[in-house]
Amino acid sequence: MVDYVLVAKLALSEAKALRAREAVLPDLHPIVIGAVDVDELLDHGGIVMQVHVRHDHSFRVPRPDRSVTLGTPNACNDCHKDKSPQWAAAAVERWYGSTREGFQAFGEALHSARQELPEARDLLARVVTAPETPGIARATAYAEMAPYLAPDLVAELRRGLADSDPLIRLGALRGLEGVSPNRRWPLAGPLLSDPVRAVRIEATSFLAATPTDRLSLEDRQHFERATQEYIQVQRFNADRPESRVTLGAFFAQRGETAEAEAEYQAAIKLEPRFIRAYVDVADLYRALGRDREGETVLPQALAIAPDNAAAHHALGLVLAREHRMPEALAMLAKAAALDPQQSRYAYVYAIALNATGERDKALRVLEDNHLRHQADRETLMALVSLNREAGDNVAARRYAEMLARLARGNPAIARLLTELPAPGQK
């Protein structure tokens, strides 16, 4: 649906003439700026540039109660800046009673997903199936499903992949991030010929690591065409280090490691302060067994950004591979302390601690990490196995039950629970 057409360089009289020919510009409101190339306009079917209709360009019903529970902004406190959201919520309750109805019922689900809470799983599933959920919210909810993947959610995400709204197809692709590369083709293969380029690009990136040997010749050609388009799109921004590392990661996933390395190095050259490029190239070196080079590149990054968590983490991994455990532990600990939002840093630190015989300390790090990231399955899994090793079957079972609630329908986790005796059993 098109609201306005911006017709560049079109004289008013000509625009009017075009307008008279309804077949060319039916039901459109041309905004005319300047003088013109009518042929070009006609070549483009009348549309040179268009502005998308903003379906949700609305004033929201003020919900100060949600500011209290979710920290979202509300109109009341935009004016009453000296008052708290509690004050505004109490006034609304005085005026309208205690039940709040209204649109935008997706706030709780998205909030709980971002807090990595276990209840997000069911709340998100409800948001994507509710008919009143707007497309942009459904797309976001799909994308947030990634940490909770289980067979029923994959079925739901498949429905999203086939939706008529491209935003929803994009969101569903992102939600499937946890699916292993060799199971991705049946899900996303068809989207390589999506009419919308953003969807094709996302699908190509999603499929990057797909093993191609079992694809039909036709599928392989199809994939190759999509890959060329992907590379071309990234090359368009080749002056930006972000595009270079994106392309580098794409090549790395395809196993084209020389090309990947060249992109990462180009990013560093373009912008020596772009730390992600150092981290990514070090990861690549580690995967290729070229740890020495990672060991050179990461201290360069740390000299530029001494508080960068990702660089500490990456250097910790390199040192751990070289069995230099005291130094590795120091790096991994620092990464976890610098960025507690990344559950993976604390998780890896705990695993390394356990590997050096410090199981109790590892358990404490994992417990803390679990409180911050309750939906993180890796951390829960490690809590199950380390508690089991320590002979604490009660704790192991408690964490396994949390895991089973998070990953309902996952057979491996259901099996794990049967291996752990319930309290009172031997």
Ligand code: HEC
């Ligand atoms: C556009 C600015 C604006 C917005 C938005 C607004 N208010 Fe007000 N509000 C005012 C003004 C101005 C007054 C009058 C202040 C005065 O008389 O001192 C007022 C008065 C009030 C009062 C009575 C004054 C008092 O201290 O008891 C309450 C209660 C109140 N607002 C609550 C709300 C709530 C709840 C919302 C959201 C639903 C809201 N307001 C939204 C500007 C605003």
